[in-house]
């Protein structure tokens with residue numbers, strides 16, 4: 001019997017974004033995530049699947065442990081992002 005796991009496409013949450021072109025499929029992010037947000041893919045070198053996006057704690061452990069720069073990045077909700085304002089020009093930045 002085959003079983004399938006697909007990401008929840010109806011969820012608006014995208015807590016982490018994986019660039020499949022950069023990801024080497026090492027699954028270090030999968031293993032370190034304390035809420036098991038992602039699951040590995042059987043195909044060697046393939047990026048993991050984000051199965052439970054709503055469960056993310058935005059701790060950043062997955063980004064910290066990733067060996068490939070730019071393969072995974074945090075995408076916190078707008079309300080959790082820090083906003084900076086340049087004193088001289090009044091220019092705003094979000095990170």
Ligand code: SF4
Pocket residue numbers: 015016032033034035036037055056057058059060061062063
């Ligand atoms: S930020 Fe933390 S909780 Fe969210 S996917 Fe990464 S390791 Fe898991």
Ligand code: SF4
Pocket residue numbers: 018022023024025026027028029030047048062065066067068071072
């Ligand atoms: S740790 Fe980085 S390179 Fe490894 S599977 Fe996760 S996103 Fe891909």
